[in-house]
Amino acid sequence: MLVVLKKDYEEVSREAARMVAGAVRAKPDIVLGLATGGTPLGLYKELVALHRADALDFSCVTSFNLDEYLGLAHAHPQSFHCFMEENFFSQVNLPRERAHIPDGTIRGDYDAYCERYEQSIKSAGGIDLQILGIGRNGHIGFNEPTSSLASRTRLKALSRETVEDNRHVFSSESEMPKCAITMGIGTILESRRVLLLASGRSKAAAVAKAIEGPITSSVSASALQMHPDVTFIIDEEAAYSLTQRDYYRHVLEMTQLFMPERLS
Ligand code: PGA
Numbered sequence: 001m002l003v004v005l006k007k008d009y010e011e012v013s014r015e016a017a018r019m020v021a022g023a024v025r026a027k028p029d030i031v032l033g034l035a036t037g038g039t040p041l042g043l044y045k046e047l048v049a050l051h052r053a054d055a056l057d058f059s060c061v062t063s064f065n066l067d068e069y070l071g072l073a074h075a076h077p078q079s080f081h082c083f084m085e086e087n088f089f090s091q092v093n094l095p096r097e098r099a100h101i102p103d104g105t106i107r108g109d110y111d112a113y114c115e116r117y118e119q120s121i122k123s124a125g126g127i128d129l130q131i132l133g134i135g136r137n138g139h140i141g142f143n144e145p146t147s148s149l150a151s152r153t154r155l156k157a158l159s160r161e162t163v164e165d166n167r168h169v170f171s172s173e174s175e176m177p178k179c180a181i182t183m184g185i186g187t188i189l190e191s192r193r194v195l196l197l198a199s200g201r202s203k204a205a206a207v208a209k210a211i212e213g214p215i216t217s218s219v220s221a222s223a224l225q226m227h228p229d230v231t232f233i234i235d236e237e238a239a240y241s242l243t244q245r246d247y248y249r250h251v252l253e254m255t256q257l258f259m260p261e262r263l264s
Pocket of ligand 1: 036037038039040133134135136139140141
């Protein structure tokens with residue numbers, strides 16, 4: 001596990017974009033796992049800038065988003081379909097037919113739909129690089145506390161904390177989603193490489209539990225301790241509760257010296 005400590009949100013976004021751009025250049029037909037939320041916004045801005053100024057090419061890239069709210073039309077301004085369209089897909093040359101987002105408008109046999117989403121990830125060759133944020137409650141995707149660490153893509157009830165975090169962006173109680181379709185923790189752990197981004201003091205407790213706490217279904221992100229290639233890119237505020245910051249800096253220096261490819 002690599003912990004990259006950065007000063008602030010801008011530095012986190014730039015470093016994440018540098019790594020994602022490096023991965024896309026190294027493997028133009030890469031399969032990316034994408035996340036939504038406030039955290040990856042800066043990363044998408046940087047990638048769009050690299051696409052425009054530096055010809056970063058997404059024309060052969062395939063993507064799978066982590067999750068989507070159940071019951072929101074694609075055009076709803078708070079849907080993750082809308083988020084991705086606005087902040088990324090409309091601004092780069094990633095072909096829409098290769099950009100997958102769970103469909104929150106489905107009705108009926110959710111298990112069959114989720115199984116198909118899993119199958120399409122497999123058919124694409126599996127996810128090479130998964131981008132993650134982290135919730136205040138330690139969730140990754142919408143794998144809320146007590147999610148099975150072996151879970152797959154499925155319908156998931158949102159926790160009270162997540163519903164509260166969302167309250168300000170929905171105009172009415174009835175509009176607020178109570179469930180989502182999300183990749184599972186088992187799905188995420190199968191991606192070849194994981195980048196988790198975190199910024200701000202509100203994430204400090206979750207980040208510390210994920211990196212230094214016990215592996216537990218109470219903190220979904222702690223499952224990443226079992227992944228062989230995960231990098232946390234976090235700012236000073238999000239790193240606030242970590243007890244071994246000096247050691248992480250030392251590990252990073254040694255990695256730069258002996259295994260620079262891990263950071264490219
Ligand atoms: P945020 O959400 O980036 O909007 O803070 C992260 C998450 O809940 O996974």
